[in-house]
Amino acid sequence: MTARIALEGIGKTFGAGETALRALDRIDLVVHPGEVVGLKGPSGSGKSTLLNIVACILEPTDGRLALDGETVWDGRYRVADLRRLRRERIGLIFQFHNLLPFLTATDNVALAMTLAGTDPAKARGRARDLLDYLQIGKRAGAMPSRLSGGEAQRVAIARALANRPGIILADEPTAALDSERARVVMDLLRQVAQDQQAAILVVTHDEKIFDRFDRMVALRDGRIEQDWRRAA
Amino acid sequence: MNLALADIRHRLGRFLMTCVGLGLLMAVALSMVGIYQGVVAEALALSRSLHAELWVVEQGTRGPFAESSRIPGDVRAIVARVPGVAEAGAITLRTAEAKAPQGILRMQIMGYEPGRPGGPSAIEAGRGLGGARFEMVVDARARLPLGATVELGGDRYRVVGLTRGLVASGGDPLAFVHLRDSQDLQFKLAPPAARRALAAGAGTGSTDTVNAVIARLHPGADPDAVAETIRRWKHLAALTDAEQADILTRSVVQRARVQLGMFTIVLLFVSAVIIALIIYTMTMDKLREIATLKLIGASDRTIVGLVLQQALILGGAGFVAATGIVFATRDFFPRAVALGPAEVAVMAGVIGFICVLGSLVSIRAALAIEPQQALGG
Numbered sequence: 001m002t003a004r005i006a007l008e009g010i011g012k013t014f015g016a017g018e019t020a021l022r023a024l025d026r027i028d029l030v031v032h033p034g035e036v037v038g039l040k041g042p043s044g045s046g047k048s049t050l051l052n053i054v055a056c057i058l059e060p061t062d063g064r065l066a067l068d069g070e071t072v073w074d075g076r077y078r079v080a081d082l083r084r085l086r087r088e089r090i091g092l093i094f095q096f097h098n099l100l101p102f103l104t105a106t107d108n109v110a111l112a113m114t115l116a117g118t119d120p121a122k123a124r125g126r127a128r129d130l131l132d133y134l135q136i137g138k139r140a141g142a143m144p145s146r147l148s149g150g151e152a153q154r155v156a157i158a159r160a161l162a163n164r165p166g167i168i169l170a171d172e173p174t175a176a177l178d179s180e181r182a183r184v185v186m187d188l189l190r191q192v193a194q195d196q197q198a199a200i201l202v203v204t205h206d207e208k209i210f211d212r213f214d215r216m217v218a219l220r221d222g223r224i225e226q227d228w229r230r231a232a
Numbered sequence: 233m234n235l236a237l238a239d240i241r242h243r244l245g246r247f248l249m250t251c252v253g254l255g256l257l258m259a260v261a262l263s264m265v266g267i268y269q270g271v272v273a274e275a276l277a278l279s280r281s282l283h284a285e286l287w288v289v290e291q292g293t294r295g296p297f298a299e300s301s302r303i304p305g306d307v308r309a310i311v312a313r314v315p316g317v318a319e320a321g322a323i324t325l326r327t328a329e330a331k332a333p334q335g336i337l338r339m340q341i342m343g344y345e346p347g348r349p350g351g352p353s354a355i356e357a358g359r360g361l362g363g364a365r366f367e368m369v370v371d372a373r374a375r376l377p378l379g380a381t382v383e384l385g386g387d388r389y390r391v392v393g394l395t396r397g398l399v400a401s402g403g404d405p406l407a408f409v410h411l412r413d414s415q416d417l418q419f420k421l422a423p424p425a426a427r428r429a430l431a432a433g434a435g436t437g438s439t440d441t442v443n444a445v446i447a448r449l450h451p452g453a454d455p456d457a458v459a460e461t462i463r464r465w466k467h468l469a470a471l472t473d474a475e476q477a478d479i480l481t482r483s484v485v486q487r488a489r490v491q492l493g494m495f496t497i498v499l500l501f502v503s504a505v506i507i508a509l510i511i512y513t514m515t516m517d518k519l520r521e522i523a524t525l526k527l528i529g530a531s532d533r534t535i536v537g538l539v540l541q542q543a544l545i546l547g548g549a550g551f552v553a554a555t556g557i558v559f560a561t562r563d564f565f566p567r568a569v570a571l572g573p574a575e576v577a578v579m580a581g582v583i584g585f586i587c588v589l590g591s592l593v594s595i596r597a598a599l600a601i602e603p604q605q606a607l608g609g
Contacts, residue, residue: 048607052604052607055527057527057603057604057607058604083526083529083530083531084529084531085529086527086528086529087528087529087530088529092527092528094606094607098520098524098527098606098607100235100521100524100525101242101521102235102238102239102241102242102243102521103233103235103238107233107238110233111233111235111528112528112529114233115528115529115530115531115534116529120233143242159528171607
């Protein structure tokens with residue numbers, strides 16, 4: 001089975017000379033389709049850096065990054081249009097939702113599809129379906145400022161799922177949610193992983209959702225300290 | 233979906249306030265363009281209204297609008313007999329202050345003989361001058377009603393007709409009176425001065441002096457050839473209407489034109505800077521949104537479209553507001569604000585260009601925003 005995400009010896013150094021900071025060091029990580037992997041570790045351990053490298057927002061310093069079997073970086077980017085890669089193959093979920101405040105919930109979701117070239121009417125239709133699937137269909141016309149934290153996070157998830165990406169990356173998606181809503185969000189992600197055979201990589205500090213992951217990877221000082229699978 | 237419009241709808245109040253502010257600024261610039269055009273239009277208004285093809289003036293002068301010119305009144309009859317001339321009329325021109333019901337009124341007094349060239353081509357209200365003396369046809373700019381009485385040079389004149397758009401190059405309204413009345417106003421000595429002149433041995437002197445004779449030609453007559461014939465008389469000069477128009481626009485109102493033109497350029501430059509700053513501020517207010525767009529894969533074209541469309545919508549809305557303001561208030565200006573479709577279209581083009589130019593800095597800044605800037609709290 002081709003891995004959705006494959007990191008081989010990935011490293012990242014910020015700055016140079018005496019002030020250089022090694023944020024990630026020789027990271028090897030493979031995430032397969034349908035797998036939900038949690039990434040934990042203390043602040044400054046390199047979790048967000050790792051996520052940003054997989055999202056092609058941050059360029060690694062060394063190693064090799066492959067997505068869906070295709071080498072994306074091995075000393076330099078092998079893909080000319082990184083934004084296209086992101087909009088077609090990666091779904092991103094952020095801690096603070098990052099919904100566009102001037103678009104309704106439906107349009108926030110539809111935008112991801114229209115950017116990928118989907119007809120606007122079809123995009124809106126699928127956006128409404130996704131919001132229904134995430135049980136916030138009745139809030140489809142609401143502006144982000146009118147949504148609760150949980151609702152906004154579900155809209156952000158709908159946006160991440162809009163183009164049926166094979167990879168979903170989430171940075172602290174449950175940080176602003178209470179325990180019950182956090183579990184609902186994680187259950188939704190697990191459902192998506194199964195339905196779409198997507199690989200899901202989630203950065204989290206939230207211990208109450210640790211049981212929702214297939215695998216947990218612990219980082220410390222830029223290195224993988226532990227990588228273990230949840231008992232079936 | 234249009235991101236630019238969606239963002240404007242989201243911040244509609246702020247956008248409208250910005251448009252109003254920008255509209256006022258553009259209204260000033262548009263007014264200046266109108267006043268600039270108005271100065272030229274007003275300078276040519278009288279000359280065009282008279283339909284004169286030839287101006288006969290004192291030798292060595294450039295006509296009654298540019299400098300003082302005095303010629304005998306009988307020159308009119310001589311000019312009328314020149315081959316090619318269909319009709320001729322003697323005129324006088326002087327600036328005077330009259331006592332009007334609303335106070336002192338500065339006017340350009342034009343004397344002419346009714347029935348001969350020199351009178352207004354159209355009467356807006358009332359009638360033209362008749363046989364009686366001390367009548368006046370005045371431009372509506374003087375804000376005198378029909379029947380009003382105006383005191384001028386010790387005599388009382390009654391307003392019998394009104395014209396529209398006939399003003400002097402300085403913007404003063406034109407008042408038409410009988411040639412005889414204007415000659416008395418301009419050349420007749422006051423009784424004490426006349427008595428003193430007589431005692432000193434001078435005659436009472438003739439007041440049959442005019443400032444210019446204007447002529448209309450037979451169809452097919454060559455104005456230059458007729459002018460050349462008249463110039464053979466040593467004491468006269470002749471100008472074609474084209475030469476007169478050239479003197480009016482290039483000499484009489486030149487300084488005003490250049491002054492207004494320079495001011496308009498400065499205003500447009502200031503407008504460009506302000507528009508650029510507004511667009512830049514609007515773009516930087518959306519820094520996080522633009523970063524998010526990049527994060528979810530928006531192309532540079534989408535980002536450029538967002539900034540550019542907002543700049544053009546802002547400029548367009550401001551220009552519509554400016555045009556509305558200027559057209560609603562232009563009658564309150566003391567001088568003509570001459571704005572036609574051509575001037576408005578050119579100004580719209582200039583504003584559009586300024587908006588595009590002003591958005592370039594913002595586009596550059598927007599394209600430099602890193603997707604990572606969307607992350608974090």
